[in-house]
Amino acid sequence: MLAAVLAVSVLVILVASVAIKAAGAFSWDFFTQPQATFGESGGGIAPAIVGTIVLVFWATVMAVPMGVLVAIYVSEFAGPRAARTVRVALDVLNGVPAIVVGIFVFGLLVVGHGQSGFYGSFALAILMIPMVSRATQEVLALVPRSLREASLGLGISRWRTVVSIVLPAAIGGIITGTILAVARAAGETAPLLFTSSIAANSVSWDASQPLQSIPLTIFTYSESPSPQDHQQAWAAALLLIVFVLIASVTARALFAWRRRRTGVDAGQP
Amino acid sequence: MRPGDLLFRAVTALAAFAAVALVVGIAYEVVRQAAPAIAHFGLAFIWNTTWNPITRDFGAGAFIVGTLVSSFFAILLAAPLAIAIALFLTELAPRWLRGPVATLVELLAAIPSVVLGLWGILVLGPFLAGTIEPWLSKWLGWLPLFSGSPSQAGMLNAILILTIMIVPIVSSITRELFLRVPRELREGSLALGTTRWEAIRGVVIPYCGPGIAAAIILGVGRAVGEAIAVTQVIGGGTTLHRSLFAPADTLASKIASSYQGASTKLEGESVLYLAAILLVIALLTNIAAQVVVRRAEKRGVL
């Protein structure tokens, strides 16, 4: 109907305008050069690309173990009240605006110590944990009880059961949840505004210093008057959209593949 | 219980405890940082619509209004659209079309907000100022909402961007709800002689009522918390205007543009007070959604 057509056309217009406007900016320089000096043209967003990779990497390292462990607790060990408390807490965490998370991490860690990529990653991780945890919980719940009982019946310890039997059965859903959380983290700007925004204009893999990031670069360039900046912003935006698209499609494909393999409806990601 | 099990259980329990502590910690820390401003201004801060760094008179009023207005209009536009899309995808679209369109709508949700803001500044803004707002001004200019002259950056731009953001969220939840309506209900209604549309209107939608309400509340929560895309297009206004064309500001977007740049301690603390208010509003909408869902689950309709 009209509404669906409207929604789809907005998406198409959006992606199309990004792609068209970004076309001119893609060059080898774009991917390898740092920003140009004030007033000069050219340059690229290499530091931002590397920065995003590093920031998201560490955020994933922080968020996934945490999210999975929480989900295991809720699904395997917790009593009904404890489980409900944790679930509610995670839902609430999911609803905290990203900008407030940024302020939280700024006041807690950055004040007095300076910005750092790790603090930025920590802020991103806070946003990722509910997503990873929820996906893991859903998929753990779908692992048949019989599997666990059979394992325990054989005398295998609880923790071994979870680690070697339950988790591997759930791994597809966990990876799906992680991919979607990574896609979200890569596009977030607000948590990085106060934690990793004053960064050097050179490629750096060192997370103990603040790092540039693609979303913050788009943010800065979007408000600039220079058409070159705009073009680079479009190109960076296209990069992000393509990444998010690939991640979404991969997550979906994984979910469908697992569904076919195990015959289990592992729940909508 | 074997020691390995005990250890494992303790580790996972610790993680769960840490998660809960994190939530509590965020709330505590934000309020604690805002405490000096709360002590200084009291509750009057909430309806004070001035924000004047020179006279040191700060108030959240203008931004609370901005947040409420932007979210209200955004959900007003988004909810019917989202429900219509969900209906289309579950009832009306040919089967081969459903999958691709559903995927496309969900991809819209995955677009980072900063990209939407970029599009809002460079594409939507000029279009609004050049085409839409003059048209609105011509036909509806007698309404205070559409008075004043067209502007690229302003409340209307922010409302449209927020609408684009909320639609996928509300529509995917609503679609799930529609898919779960028991066949018997639908078929029973048709057997009684109602038309397809009457069945949808009289049975499917009321059945999903609470779920749709929860989806809408969640959409509002998203709109309330959005800082980046809004600050890019809303124009940074500091005074209240009647017209939707005029620049304005919301709680989240004011925080994004001011926090680091506080020139006096009081101003910094006032921005933190804004953050505390924003957190309260976001938590209230989140809890409201959860309550609605829980009640519906108890009644057996979810």
Next chain:
Amino acid sequence: MLTKLVNHWKLGALAILATSVVVAGAFASAASPASQRAADTKITGAGSSFVFPLVSQWIPALGPALGIDLTYAAVGSGAGIAQITARTVDFGASDAPMSPDQFSACKGCVQIPWALAATSIPYNVPGLKKRVRLTGAVIASIYLGKITQWNDKALQKLNPGAGLPATKITPVYRSDNSGTSYNFTDYLASVSPEWKSKIGVGVNASWPTGIGGKGSSGVAGVISRTEGAIGYVDIAYALSNKLQVASVQNKAGAFADPGLRGTAAAGATVTKVPSNNELHIVNPPASQKLAYPICTFTYVILPTKTAKAAELRKFVFWALTKGQTYGPKLLFVPIPLPVLAASEKTLLQVKS
């Protein structure tokens, strides 16, 4: 059995992938080019976007000249002061002088004037042949919302025969805390008693009308996108974005441009520098016939006690001397001798 094996295989593959990513990351950072940059001292600063064009010219020169790897973020003067107060950066930069409250909050900071340039008044009115002429009173009226169209009588009087259109004037202001706003409101308060009593002077104000832009870049952006817009921004931004700037009438009655001559004339009015280095050169006296009336010094803010004192002193001394030669092409005027002397003297207070 086979499923279990395959599942384990998947886990194993994942583990290998994760490990290789970590190893690759470690390798990359370790094997980071052993270039000059890795050995340089890192100094970070934040603040004024006004001075950013000049600082960004310094950054590539500082590596070879002094072995300093400088990072500067143009987050606005207000943020610059806040950051150096919280010691999240090594130095701050602000066009607005610090208030006594800010000095005490900063716990032992000094402000040192290190650059001088004009705040231009760019506008977006296509089709005009000559530069628009404005007076301080007219600019104040525009920002107070009293003059709303380009063909207003007051503007016509100053620009006879210019063909000013009936377009609405959209004043653009800085939405973040800005030293440029301080300079602009300082000027308006000195030429308009109404502005002084109604709005005042500060890094931000309760702007009665107009649209906000974030950073000098943001303001220039809004102006270039909005027909009929007028704003205030460091001349380097107007220049690099090819915005038309207005001539503003000074106290001597002449209409001055925000160029090297007008700025140098304004700077020449400084003969003595107060002990806190705070300088106001808006609306200079009529003796300076060529002065552009909206100029400002901009300051670097340093802590008196810092571990990087030696490097910071080297850097700022270079900025005050060799660094000034990078200025003129961006319309920054080298700081006058009395100011240079005061700055160098204050710099000695920075110790480790």
